[in-house]
Amino acid sequence: MSTLVAAREVVPVRIARPAVDARRTFPGVMRGEWIKLLSLRSTWWVLGATVAVMTLVSFAVAMSLDSMAADPLLAPGLAQIHGAEIVSGGYQIGVVTIAVLGALLITGEYSTGMIRSTLAAVPTRVPVLVAKAIALVALTAGVTAVSVALSYVVTMPKLSEYGLVPALDDARTWQVFGGTVYFLVAAALFALGVGTILRSTAGTVTVALTVLLLLPGVLGFISLDWVESIVSYLPLPAASAFLAANDTTSLGGDGLTASAGLLVIAAYAAVPLATAAVLLRRRDA
Amino acid sequence: MIEAHELTKRYGDKTAVDDISFAIAPGTVTGFLGPNGAGKSTTMRMIVGLDHPTAGTVTVNGKPYAKHRSPLSEVGALLDAKAVHSGRNARSHLRTMAATHGISTKRVDEVIEMTGLAGVARKRVGGFSLGMGQRLGIASAMLGDPRTLILDEPVNGLDPEGVQWVRQLVRLLASEGRTVFLSSHLMSEMAVTADHLLVIGRGRIIAAGPVQQVIDSVTGAAVRVRSPRATELVDLVRTDGVTVTSEEAGTLELRGITAESIGEVAAAHGIVLHELSPRSASLEEAYMSLTQDAVEYRSDAITTTASQKGEIR
Numbered sequence: 001m002s003t004l005v006a007a008r009e010v011v012p013v014r015i016a017r018p019a020v021d022a023r024r025t026f027p028g029v030m031r032g033e034w035i036k037l038l039s040l041r042s043t044w045w046v047l048g049a050t051v052a053v054m055t056l057v058s059f060a061v062a063m064s065l066d067s068m069a070a071d072p073l074l075a076p077g078l079a080q081i082h083g084a085e086i087v088s089g090g091y092q093i094g095v096v097t098i099a100v101l102g103a104l105l106i107t108g109e110y111s112t113g114m115i116r117s118t119l120a121a122v123p124t125r126v127p128v129l130v131a132k133a134i135a136l137v138a139l140t141a142g143v144t145a146v147s148v149a150l151s152y153v154v155t156m157p158k159l160s161e162y163g164l165v166p167a168l169d170d171a172r173t174w175q176v177f178g179g180t181v182y183f184l185v186a187a188a189l190f191a192l193g194v195g196t197i198l199r200s201t202a203g204t205v206t207v208a209l210t211v212l213l214l215l216p217g218v219l220g221f222i223s224l225d226w227v228e229s230i231v232s233y234l235p236l237p238a239a240s241a242f243l244a245a246n247d248t249t250s251l252g253g254d255g256l257t258a259s260a261g262l263l264v265i266a267a268y269a270a271v272p273l274a275t276a277a278v279l280l281r282r283r284d285a
Numbered sequence: 286m287i288e289a290h291e292l293t294k295r296y297g298d299k300t301a302v303d304d305i306s307f308a309i310a311p312g313t314v315t316g317f318l319g320p321n322g323a324g325k326s327t328t329m330r331m332i333v334g335l336d337h338p339t340a341g342t343v344t345v346n347g348k349p350y351a352k353h354r355s356p357l358s359e360v361g362a363l364l365d366a367k368a369v370h371s372g373r374n375a376r377s378h379l380r381t382m383a384a385t386h387g388i389s390t391k392r393v394d395e396v397i398e399m400t401g402l403a404g405v406a407r408k409r410v411g412g413f414s415l416g417m418g419q420r421l422g423i424a425s426a427m428l429g430d431p432r433t434l435i436l437d438e439p440v441n442g443l444d445p446e447g448v449q450w451v452r453q454l455v456r457l458l459a460s461e462g463r464t465v466f467l468s469s470h471l472m473s474e475m476a477v478t479a480d481h482l483l484v485i486g487r488g489r490i491i492a493a494g495p496v497q498q499v500i501d502s503v504t505g506a507a508v509r510v511r512s513p514r515a516t517e518l519v520d521l522v523r524t525d526g527v528t529v530t531s532e533e534a535g536t537l538e539l540r541g542i543t544a545e546s547i548g549e550v551a552a553a554h555g556i557v558l559h560e561l562s563p564r565s566a567s568l569e570e571a572y573m574s575l576t577q578d579a580v581e582y583r584s585d586a587i588t589t590t591a592s593q594k595g596e597i598r
Contacts, residue, residue: 020358020392020428022355022357022358022386022429024385024386024387031384034384036370039377039380042372108370112367112369112370112372114370114373117369117382117425119334120334120364120368123350123351123353124351284335
């Protein structure tokens with residue numbers, strides 16, 4: 001008994017334990033990233049722009065059916081078109097705004113200095129990147145699904161004139177719609193990964209758009225065998241392997257099967273992110 | 286409690302922090318003093334794990350910062366007034382930080398109130414003045430009610446009222462048993478705020494200890510003497526370890542000798558003294574003499590002024 005008392009007396013004056021209840025958890029980090037995304041005006045601008053641009057482009061493509069039908073050279077091609085491709089026709093433009101969203105998610109923190117607050121709160125660092133990736137997947141999937149749904153609605157009148165309204169019980173329809181969401185989610189993750197590696201908005205947007213959009217067009221002029229096979233592994237041609245509803249419309253031509261296309265696109269998301277995670281841990285903030 | 290052990294940071298071939306070791310005790314305000322570019326910020330960034338040391342270790346409350354389950358309740362850091370996304374409002378910024386640790390929105394509003402940001406909490410941080418940015422930085426440092434506070438130049442950009450407030454806040458936090466470590470290049474600020482000093486120059490610790498001790502160790506207590514026979518007196522008292530400076534004829538400043546000894550020597554030789562006053566050096570003088578050789582960016586004007594002082598040795 002007496003030893004206990006003695007022991008207690010030795011204990012130095014303790015600091016009152018913090019009155020604030022705090023414990024870092026992954027769900028907490030996740031919630032933090034959500035608040036970050038939703039509390040920036042730029043997020044809402046980019047999301048709004050994505051929906052607007054994707055819907056408008058699909059609408060414009062649908063409207064161009066008239067002139068296509070009037071042209072005796074192109075009219076036979078009409079039968080080859082699957083309506084789902086017209087509905088999701090805005091994805092090549094949507095990829096621009098989505099890549100900006102993915103890039104800003106991390107480069108916005110580097111350019112403003114926010115990253116230091118973020119990494120001081122989560123010094124293990126990698127959970128931040130994981131939480132950002134999850135939030136980005138959810139947001140991109142949501143906004144592209146909305147865009148496709150809206151495009152479906154606005155193109156319906158014109159598509160029905162040509163009997164091209166994509167049937168919702170057609171597996172092809174869902175392959176194209178699902179593929180569109182999948183491609184744009186991967187593009188967002190690609191930009192997030194590249195952004196974490198480069199830490200600059202301008203550099204990231206340039207690299208992302210070059211790889212995602214411009215390279216196939218540029219390299220398309222070079223008719224060397226090995227260049228052509230590289231081109232079929234670039235994001236856009238690889239995506240067309242599963243975005244084209246029938247074989248004749250695929251961009252890359254000889255390249256990939258649909259499942260190979262899915263894998264290649266997944267690699268575009270995964271490789272930069274994995275590299276980013278390693279660098280994020282290792283580098284000084 | 287912050288403990289650094291042989292901490293070193295090199296960027297390329299430039300050594301920012303050079304093999305420093307120190308311990309910062311709870312319940313005190315420790316000032317981290319040094320000229321610009323001396324390694325203060327780098328050291329603080331290593332403490333909270335933003336920069337990785339090239340060699341050595343630094344722990345907070347017994348563990349490396351990143352190993353704590355709840356970093357924000359261990360350390361609150363103000364490293365950069367604007368480590369904040371400029372497009373977000375102040376309250377949202379604090380909420381993103383709070384969310385990671387499951388800290389309640391009630392606490393967020395508390396620190397907003399505490400730091401006097403209530404009026405601007407819903408304004409975007411991009412439009413904040415430097416002083417408001419500092420307050421927001423202090424608010425986010427306080428979020429987790431941390432045991433240790435690290436504040437890099439906290440009074441930078443604050444108005445006099447804000448300076449006073451920071452001073453009182455850090456004194457209060459230290460009196461509650463917390464560890465407070467704050468940096469500044471303003472010695473006047475340190476003199477009134479800090480209990481202990483850690484003086485750094487060119488990445489090395491030049492002096493450490495209680496404020497008064499640091500001052501004394503550098504300059505020693507000086508004695509001011511005024512006498513019509515000053516030159517005579519100098520010859521009598523000058524021995525090893527005594528330095529004499531004179532700014533005007535008949536007035537001396539002696540170091541390394543007590544006022545008593547000077548008085549006795551003067552009396553023994555019948556020298557009239559008009560003034561004999563011991564005076565303690567200011568922190569500013571100590572700082573200047575400490576960092577003389579360790580200033581990274583020196584302005585030329587300083588040397589010119591100094592050379593105008595006549596110096597007899």
